[in-house]
Amino acid sequence: MPNLILYHGKLHTQDADYPDATAIALRDGRILAVGRDSEIRALAKTDTEEIDLEGRRVLPGLTDSHIHFYDWSLFLERIQLDDVASLAEVQELVHKTAKMTGPGEWVIGQGWNEESWDPPKMPTRSDLDAVAPDHPVIIWRKDLHLASVNSLALKLANISGATPDPDMGVIERDEFGNPNGILKELAINLVRDIMPQPSEMLIDNAMKNAMMKIHQLGITGVHDMRIMGGEDGPPALRAWQRLRDADEVRLRALVMLPGELLDQAVSLGLQSGLGDEFLRIGGIKLFSDGATGARTSWMLEPFADGGSGMPLTPMNVIAEKVAKADKAGITATIHSIGDRANRELLDVFSEVIGKNENQTSLHGRHRIEHVQHSHPDDLGRLGPLDLVASVQPLHLVEDISMVDKAIGDRGQWTYAFRDLLDAGTILAFGSDCPVSSPNPFLGIQAAVTRQRADGTPAGGWYPSQCLTVEEAVHGYTMGAAIAAGVENDQGSLTPGKLADLIVLDQDIFSIPPLEIAKTQVDKTVFNGDVVFDRLS
Template sequence: MKLKSWLSRTLFVTSLGALSAAAWAQSTLLTNVNGYTMNSDRELQRFQAIQFTGDTIDRVFEPGEVLPEPDGLTVIDGQGKTVLPGLIDAHGHILNYGLSLLRVDMAGVRSEREAVQRVIEFQQANPGMQWIQGRGWNQVLWESNEFPTAAALDAAESDTPMWFSRIDGHAGWANRAAMELAGVDATTPDPDGGMIIRDSEGRPTGTFVNNAMRYITQHIPSPSLEDQKMALRSAMQALAAEGLTSVHDAGVSSTTLQAYRELLEEGPLPIRVYAMLAGLDPQLPDRLAEGHFVSDDNTLVVRSVKISADGALGSRGAYLNDDYSDMPGHRGLLQITPERLTQLMNQSMLSDFQVNVHAIGDGANMIVMDNYEALIQTTDTQQQRHRIEHAQVLRYEDILRFSQLGVIPSMQATHATSDKNMAQDRLGEVRIHGAYAWRKLLDAGTIIANGSDFPVEPASPFYGLHAAVTRQDRNNEPPGGWFPEERMTHEEALLSFTVDAAFAAHQEGILGTLEPGKQADFIIVDQDYFEIPPEDIWTMSAEQTWVGGRLIHETAQ
């Protein structure tokens, strides 16, 4: 993807010509569009034109309504294109996404050998790097179905330490140089909440799961503040090009928050960021004491905390109540002790912050939900709209508790279609019916905030809309959908990426729908979401992305 400076894209565009930036102060009428939004009753509403002044919508014109005279207006001809509310990703990792643009991309590799070849090619193109890093490998896609080894990386013939995160971020692959630097050998113990994959003689093979990853990652130099600013800027530009106008950034350190603040001082952020403070940040008490932060232009909001309870299903790090069906005697891992989890949740609630807990296994979800049931009452914080991030594997009784407690499941539709090749092996014939259970959650009276978990999954929201509606991957497999009874309707899927994601961030008053008084966040797309065949939704793309009345991205004509 070719990235452009967002500062150079803040001028309005009328058909093929650019308008003066001074026109931003006057009202703009985008007309001749095939527009869709939701009304206050969550029903689909069509419109033909939208008028906004500065960053605020003045009026939305339904088909047949008389449009205002053009005098005093900047008029943009939408050329019959489809317009949707700006799409919101309720769970992504913006810094990691920006850094991933500068690292080895192993997404989709079909074998360990292919992954190593990408490393060799990257090293040849980027000589002299202190560390070689990357992410995206998934051994479930490989014929061997085995975790990768440091021995395989010997083919790179390099003394440079290497570290590659699994697609879910809950396991990592190191070469011999990295393990030697970290002092990891057969005598190194598995830490609490982590596991070193070993050979028959107990020697580390090169794969580290959950908390064991820290043996390696603590030796990787942290990106500087300027490095982070560069990565964040690049990531936000790229995300705008995907059609995203807002992202909930799941787990932001104090340093990264400072990078955001400095970028904000330089001008509005390209897209809106709802930043979740990292629960294990050593400076979390200081950040909580500072209270909520909302920038004047609403492009940066801080009022929530992200805590991780367990790992991921693919690396068998998700914490289950009973053994993995394909690994007897193993139930996964909790990343922090139950006592520490309760303490962090309570501390954040007492500071009047929303709590968003990563929980994937049914055991982790049960523990988190038990905490919510107790702590929401004692702290009187139901109005904070606490969340569970991922909520992938649930007991039926916990599905019901989401609505009862007012807890929001923040889920990622593409996780289901990516995990379908291994999820049933991990969970068995019974537990699988509580996994990725969108329809059961919706029917129980809750809402779902949708997202992607990029860079774990691709950032395109159209991939997520496609997966939500079809329960199929982008090869449209399996026929008819994977557990198709859990599908969302077109309207429900769009709600989950717009007004329901906005609700999960306390922003439904300004974002999520196109209505007078709300922010002028919208996208112009190349196909009609409601008319194209469902199997083609993933092929959609954003031709223009507008945030607060500013044109942030435009596809080159």
């Protein structure tokens, strides 16, 4: 008998066999049956809980296919700089936090974006010294590819005018050759490496808190990404395992491995998909280039303000790793922003895919993360290679001004979701949180309208790339499931699949598209249990 029945709803099942379903029955963490109210309610027994949905829209549980969940959990405990409007506001928050922080302890923040300030000035060490001279300070830019630190942090990390740029990193300097406090890419790790590590108790509590927050957004699954350098890999995986052992993982978590540890993973015989319905090993995370905001994305033509970005990992090294991972049954998950980085990466996959002898079958698919800038000749290449484009719709509206400034009308092939989809590419949608908000309804609205919340630009930014609401929802559900190799268990409201679903306060398929972002989740059901109820 079912444990729970939800009826009198409008189910977007994404299963052609159940196009007009209004009710769903759940039992022991699985979907027992889907259909009309009368047939599903007839399954109820004495102990079955029944919930009247009062005509509300129901979707499969949503998955964020690109989130730095471990890092976001910890950042929630630190200074939030996402909405600051000026350098002065950053300084005010850093000063306020320093006053409440013990002597010599770190002041840490994340989320600032100078592109939205007037004037758009990046914080330097002198800006931070002025408000927190006695505490080491590090504040990450929103893209996590650049950070600003103060003089004490530089001193503790032994970064001076004589310190050379590390591989795949840049220490910005003033006119005298001294570090100005701005660190790009792997130069950030010179500071990260000397920062105290959070305790296991703090990490576990932060992740449990983050799970509750993300349930409120209708998210029941995450693909947890590693950031550059891989130092977060082992502590993140240990934390996920501690929580799984304690039966406290309330998400379908796919956890990526640092690309630096591929050899160890292969030698141990690890493969993508290892785990259970709550926690699985994903693929290796590699970085082909940087980010447009930091002008470190690798471009075919120079930026309007100079430079063509930079590769972060040599393509011959990526090719070796992809071939080794592919043969061992480990998927490759590769960050790629610039159009040259994407082209070179597609050349690598074209050379490697299908040419491995004695290849172990993959659980999940190789994927390119972001696919931000593309040359039009390359947009049709992902589909035939069976590659997933793991993309973040909210980035496109947040980056409109930056992209227009950086590359001009070449932006018509930036976040080219329609061209990718029409060429047969599987799209998996995510947020890149904490770079952007994890709210998937902001992402759906962005993909559908290609407009900011205020409706600009009129008609959408390169509107030929707009998606339908159905296509955007697919990116957060079946697209994500296919990317992870769990499409037989997740992604649609189909009998036998896992019992993850959400109930919305409005029907996103019938309201004006610019109203989608206002959608709230009334209920989130995970593994057959109501884990969030906004109205209770």
